[in-house]
Amino acid sequence: MSDSVIAADGRPLKASLNRALRRQKLRALALIAPLLIFILVSFVMPIADMLFRSVENEIVENTLPRTVTALEGWDSSSDQVPGEEVFEALYTDLAIAVEYKSHTRLGSRLNYEATGISSLFRKSGRRVKKFDTDIYAEVFAAADPAYADPGQWAAWMSDDTVRAQLPVTTSAYDDWAQMIIDTDGDIPAEETPWNFVYTALFQDAAAGASLPIAVDVSTVEPVSLRAEFGDLDDKWLDPEVWQTIKIYSPKFTNGYFLNSVDLMKGPEGVESRPENQQIYIKLFVRTLIMSLSIMGMCVLLGYPIAWLLANLKARTANLLMILVLLPFWTSLLVRTSAWKVLLQQQGVINDTLVWIGIVADDNRLELINNQTGTIIAMTHILLPFMILPLYSVMKTIPPSYLRAAKSLGATDWTAFWRVYFPQSVPGIGAGCILVFILSIGYYITPELVGGTKGVFISNRIAYHISSSLNWGLAAALGTILLAIVMALYWAYDKIVGIDNVKLGG
Amino acid sequence: MSGLPPYATTGQRAWYYSFRVICGLIFFFLIAPIMVIIPLSFNAENFFTFTPEMLSLDPAGFSTKHYEDFFTNSDWQHALRNSLKIAPVATLLSVSLGTLAAIGLSQSHVPFRRAIMAILISPMIVPLIISATGMYFFYSNPYIPTPFGKIELPFTLTGTYLGVVLAHAALGIPFVIITVTATLVGFDNSLTRAAANMGAGPITTFFRVQMPLILPGVVSGGLFAFITSFDEVVVVLFVGSAGQKTLPWQMFTGLREQISPTILAVATILISVSIVLLFVVELLRRRSERLRGLSPS
Numbered sequence: 001m002s003d004s005v006i007a008a009d010g011r012p013l014k015a016s017l018n019r020a021l022r023r024q025k026l027r028a029l030a031l032i033a034p035l036l037i038f039i040l041v042s043f044v045m046p047i048a049d050m051l052f053r054s055v056e057n058e059i060v061e062n063t064l065p066r067t068v069t070a071l072e073g074w075d076s077s078s079d080q081v082p083g084e085e086v087f088e089a090l091y092t093d094l095a096i097a098v099e100y101k102s103h104t105r106l107g108s109r110l111n112y113e114a115t116g117i118s119s120l121f122r123k124s125g126r127r128v129k130k131f132d133t134d135i136y137a138e139v140f141a142a143a144d145p146a147y148a149d150p151g152q153w154a155a156w157m158s159d160d161t162v163r164a165q166l167p168v169t170t171s172a173y174d175d176w177a178q179m180i181i182d183t184d185g186d187i188p189a190e191e192t193p194w195n196f197v198y199t200a201l202f203q204d205a206a207a208g209a210s211l212p213i214a215v216d217v218s219t220v221e222p223v224s225l226r227a228e229f230g231d232l233d234d235k236w237l238d239p240e241v242w243q244t245i246k247i248y249s250p251k252f253t254n255g256y257f258l259n260s261v262d263l264m265k266g267p268e269g270v271e272s273r274p275e276n277q278q279i280y281i282k283l284f285v286r287t288l289i290m291s292l293s294i295m296g297m298c299v300l301l302g303y304p305i306a307w308l309l310a311n312l313k314a315r316t317a318n319l320l321m322i323l324v325l326l327p328f329w330t331s332l333l334v335r336t337s338a339w340k341v342l343l344q345q346q347g348v349i350n351d352t353l354v355w356i357g358i359v360a361d362d363n364r365l366e367l368i369n370n371q372t373g374t375i376i377a378m379t380h381i382l383l384p385f386m387i388l389p390l391y392s393v394m395k396t397i398p399p400s401y402l403r404a405a406k407s408l409g410a411t412d413w414t415a416f417w418r419v420y421f422p423q424s425v426p427g428i429g430a431g432c433i434l435v436f437i438l439s440i441g442y443y444i445t446p447e448l449v450g451g452t453k454g455v456f457i458s459n460r461i462a463y464h465i466s467s468s469l470n471w472g473l474a475a476a477l478g479t480i481l482l483a484i485v486m487a488l489y490w491a492y493d494k495i496v497g498i499d500n501v502k503l504g505g
Numbered sequence: 506m507s508g509l510p511p512y513a514t515t516g517q518r519a520w521y522y523s524f525r526v527i528c529g530l531i532f533f534f535l536i537a538p539i540m541v542i543i544p545l546s547f548n549a550e551n552f553f554t555f556t557p558e559m560l561s562l563d564p565a566g567f568s569t570k571h572y573e574d575f576f577t578n579s580d581w582q583h584a585l586r587n588s589l590k591i592a593p594v595a596t597l598l599s600v601s602l603g604t605l606a607a608i609g610l611s612q613s614h615v616p617f618r619r620a621i622m623a624i625l626i627s628p629m630i631v632p633l634i635i636s637a638t639g640m641y642f643f644y645s646n647p648y649i650p651t652p653f654g655k656i657e658l659p660f661t662l663t664g665t666y667l668g669v670v671l672a673h674a675a676l677g678i679p680f681v682i683i684t685v686t687a688t689l690v691g692f693d694n695s696l697t698r699a700a701a702n703m704g705a706g707p708i709t710t711f712f713r714v715q716m717p718l719i720l721p722g723v724v725s726g727g728l729f730a731f732i733t734s735f736d737e738v739v740v741v742l743f744v745g746s747a748g749q750k751t752l753p754w755q756m757f758t759g760l761r762e763q764i765s766p767t768i769l770a771v772a773t774i775l776i777s778v779s780i781v782l783l784f785v786v787e788l789l790r791r792r793s794e795r796l797r798g799l800s801p802s
Contacts (some may be wrong), residue, residue, distance in 0.1 A: 032606045039627075043640075044624065046643035
């Protein structure tokens with residue numbers, strides 16, 4: 001029967017209504033879409049980029065592709081230095097990396113894991129061109145001048161049969177040719193290949209490949225690249241350097257996350273960092289404890305104010321509300337500079353205390369550049385965020401409940417604690433989560449009044465981005481912080497509902 | 506609970522007055538640090554405390570030299586100009602996109618409403634340092650990654666005016682969404698239907714019927730977005746370069762390196778701005794409640 005109901009346009013009513021609903025949904029989505037796309041591109045994707053960077057580790061494989069492949073056959077748990085083939089691969093990789101100047105970046109990257117690698121790479125980069133491998137070029141040129149002819153090289157390297165015969169040379173030549181184009185803008189067919197290409201050719205020949213023009217290499221004394229690298233710096237003969245390279249050669253690593261919880265990757269798996277490098281767990285714990293203290297202070301100071309505002313006559317309450325909203329609207333920097341000025345040893349608070357006589361002039365209180373400073377300033381800054389949700393919940397508690405409790409014989413305290421307080425708990429919950437979320441990620445105020453002891457994890461993140469340039473670690477620390485905040489956000493959404501966030505009372 | 510009943514005991518009386526005193530002290534804690542800045546900014550010396558001349562109200566102890574410094578120093582003027590160039594454009598962007606989306610969100614039958622809302626509000630919840638880190642990384646890429654491949658850009662956004670404006674617009678959007686959706690909760694949808702019934706197109710309906718009614722919410726959302734951008738320092742510190750140095754940035758470096766009393770003069774000016782903003786938002790809130798037929802509280 002219901003199927004036969006027809007709308008004015010002759011369609012079944014159900015289909016017609018469905019169509020109208022669909023159109024309504026589409027219109028709503030069309031209105032939302034521009035903003036959603038904007039937020040996705042300008043905000044969500046940057047966050048995703050940060051999450052990606054906390055595990056991304058392509059630099060090792062991109063800079064030293066041959067070495068990474070060669071190291072696959074090396075047992076990192078043995079205390080042996082890798083064999084000649086790894087050093088041959090490293091020689092080619094490094095010779096190319098030096099021209100792109102990417103070896104210094106790789107050095108800094110690996111230096112986060114083992115100190116000293118950065119200088120090792122810099123030093124090697126300067127000296128790698130001066131290795132004794134120039135004899136190979138002479139050997140081949142002496143055997144046949146065609147080997148010194150750039151045009152001939154280019155012809156060979158575009159011939160598939162030659163390429164198949166000489167795999168090592170081909171790969172070295174291709175990268176060399178690309179590098180010549182990229183860095184100097186030269187044409188490979190007009191440049192004589194560099195020493196490392198001849199070294200690769202010698203390696204192919206020594207392995208028994210048939211050269212385009214036969215050359216007898218059995219009489220040539222091979223240059224040991226392992227010995228060359230060893231002469232350059234004996235760190236290259238230290239298995240630990242190689243373990244570090246091997247551990248960090250995969251494209252993705254959990255190394256940054258391990259670092260952010262004071263662990264590290266060793267040859268035998270995860271191990272804890274040396275005592276003097278364990279800072280992050282302590283910093284996370286300190287951030288949590290200080291945020292909790294700030295939250296506690298805010299409840300302590302915010303509750304009476306919210307109660308007063310909710311129970312005063314509307315006119316007076318509105319007037320007093322201005323005293324809460326003015327700090328809320330005042331620039332963060334203004335409030336922080338106010339505290340910086342007030343809390344100084346020669347500042348207004350210490351001056352007043354000395355003038356009253358509570359504190360001796362030569363024994364002024366240290367209120368700034370420590371945890372006290374951070375907690376005082378941040379409590380002041382975040383207090384409105386506690387008062388406003390508390391106030392909006394307390395407004396909804398009928399005052400008659402308290403009167404009823406009292407008329408039934410409850411004392412003032414019992415009436416408050418058993419009747420009023422439980423009803424205000426949702427406000428406390430909302431305010432606490434809000435203050436905690438805001439304080440845990442604070443950067444500016446701790447940076448300015450916290451000194452070294454009163455800083456938060458955010459300050460460490462900023463340090464890694466702008467000073468130590470260990471972006472991966474900054475991203476990992478940020479990811480952990482984000483996970484904590486998101487968990488709290490989720491809780492806030494469950495308890496309060498994100499639609500119920502109110503601003504300015 | 507306003508006022509003390511005549512039958513109150515001595516203990517109740519004592520508690521009543523000590524509670525008022527406690528509240529007074531907390532209000533003092535809230536407001537005094539801001540207020541103390543104002544007289545200090547007229548200090549004739551380069552000190553951050555009250556000089557004996559100031560305490561004895563000697564006119565020689567006061568001067569406006571820190572204000573003169575602010576208005577003549579090229580660093581501060583440059584920073585002020587940058588702030589005034591960035592904040593309005595970012596506000597415009599967040600208000601226009603945010604208002605449209607809020608109207609979309611407040612209709613019935615929006616699929617994934619909760620999820621969309623959570624995404625749109627997230628810039629307010631995610632700690633600024635994390636947003637700044639992400640934007641710093643992402644805006645330095647010369648491309649936008651999409652599921653269908655990279656869209657190449659001829660420029661990178663880091664250190665550009667556009668990058669800072671985009672970042673600030675993203676940060677301001679949650680405030681616009683929250684205030685405008687709150688205004689739309691009381692919006693009577695039969696008004697738009699009535700307008701349509703009388704022959705108005707959707708655009709006429711929006712600008713002649715809906716917009717005037719939600720305007721207070723839009724403006725106060727815009728003010729929030731403006732103050733967010735105007736007061737923002739972490740993101741601009743990371744995404745911007747020296748060419749985008751804003752007023753808060755200049756204050757931040759001033760406070761971190763060597764603190765100059767000019768900061769107090771700037772702070773006083775900013776406090777006056779926030780007082781003005783506070784009153785405008787309050788007025789708008791009351792007007793909006795009146796328009797929607799709610800009694801102003």
